[in-house]
Amino acid sequence: MGMQRDGLIGNERQDDNGAAIVYFGDGATSQGDVNEAFIFAASYQSPLVFFCQNNQWAISEPIVLQSKIPLFRRASGFGFPGIRVDGNDVLAVRAVTDWALDRARRGEGPTLIEAYTYRMGAHTTSDDPTKYRSRDETEFWRARDPIQRVTTYLLGTGAIDQAWLDALDAESEEFAIGIREGCVSLPEPKLGDWFKYVLRRHAGVFGGPAGGIPGLRVVLLRRRHRRVRAPGGHRDRDRAGSVMPTTTMAKALNAGLRRALGPTRECCWPGRTSASSAACFGSPRGCRLSSAGTG
Numbered sequence: 001m002g003m004q005r006d007g008l009i010g011n012e013r014q015d016d017n018g019a020a021i022v023y024f025g026d027g028a029t030s031q032g033d034v035n036e037a038f039i040f041a042a043s044y045q046s047p048l049v050f051f052c053q054n055n056q057w058a059i060s061e062p063i064v065l066q067s068k069i070p071l072f073r074r075a076s077g078f079g080f081p082g083i084r085v086d087g088n089d090v091l092a093v094r095a096v097t098d099w100a101l102d103r104a105r106r107g108e109g110p111t112l113i114e115a116y117t118y119r120m121g122a123h124t125t126s127d128d129p130t131k132y133r134s135r136d137e138t139e140f141w142r143a144r145d146p147i148q149r150v151t152t153y154l155l156g157t158g159a160i161d162q163a164w165l166d167a168l169d170a171e172s173e174e175f176a177i178g179i180r181e182g183c184v185s186l187p188e189p190k191l192g193d194w195f196k197y198v199l200r201r202h203a204g205v206f207g208g209p210a211g212g213i214p215g216l217r218v219v220l221l222r223r224r225h226r227r228v229r230a231p232g233g234h235r236d237r238d239r240a241g242s243v244m245p246t247t248t249m250a251k252a253l254n255a256g257l258r259r260a261l262g263p264t265r266e267c268c269w270p271g272r273t274s275a276s277s278a279a280c281f282g283s284p285r286g287c288r289l290s291s292a293g294t295g
């Protein structure tokens with residue numbers, strides 16, 4: 001919208017025009033935010049390209065369950081064009097992206113691109129895709145690897161040769177080593193900063209001056225900044241003399257949620273992510289028990 005208001009679209013010279021592109025997954029299209037963004041962009045004819053990488057999986061949720069129609073067709077319901085492209089065809093993706101960006105720059109509004117592809121790996125390091133999809137399916141898509149396809153094409157046309165590819169591999173490896181070393185040598189963040197930037201200290205879960213759940217407090221340790229203390233075990237004591245064992249942040253959060261939500265009839269967490277078969281985060285046991293049939 002900023003570009004639009006600054007008169008940076010619809011000018012005669014395309015070089016004077018601007019556009020934005022936003023990338024997201026098929027799982028994201030199931031969330032409210034994406035749908036609200038579609039409405040907003042359509043209402044204001046924003047110079048925007050929505051690029052959806054439909055890799056057919058939102059953690060363990062298959063696309064056939066997430067959408068009863070191909071995702072690109074959703075765009076027509078919002079009043080702008082949608083187009084599906086073979087997401088494993090690098091040149092086709094480039095061509096379609098250029099076309100959609102040019103439309104946006106000309107002031108013709110948003111476009112949804114659905115790049116149809118496949119998620120070869122796990123969603124996260126704690127996800128295990130062998131639990132929910134077949135090896136045959138993965139092998140089918142492995143044979144359609146986009147990098148292998150474009151490499152074969154460029155070798156075939158003589159645009160590149162093996163020596164060029166070897167030099168590129170060496171350069172990429174060096175780049176990756178630099179990134180890894182840079183990440184590993186980053187200073188350890190202070191645990192307290194999590195609360196500053198990500199989590200709000202909430203009396204209802206963590207306790208605190210305003211009250212909250214009696215006996216449940218998370219106390220930040222000064223020494224290692226990795227662990228937090230929660231009551232009910234055998235080790236340290238808090239100022240009032242209560243027992244305060246050491247636990248991990250994830251366990252403390254789950255304990256807090258379990259206490260706050262509990263296995264009550266009113267409490268359920270719909271959605272696969274919180275079901276007992278959750279591929280990623282798991283969920284507080286009490287909530288899982290009470291959400292039977294909703295996962």
Ligand SMILES: Cc1ncc(C[n+]2csc(CCOP(=O)(O)OP(=O)(O)O)c2C)c(N)n1
Binds near residue numbers: 027055057119123273
């Ligand atoms: C109907 C429905 N509602 C909510 C969700 C929850 N959800 C939203 S995003 C997401 C995981 C991320 O998926 P995606 O955006 O496809 O990222 P990818 O790892 O595949 O790149 C999940 C599990 C869902 N999968 N389906």
Ligand SMILES: [Mg+2]
Binds near residue numbers: 025027058059119
């Ligand atoms: Mg996905």
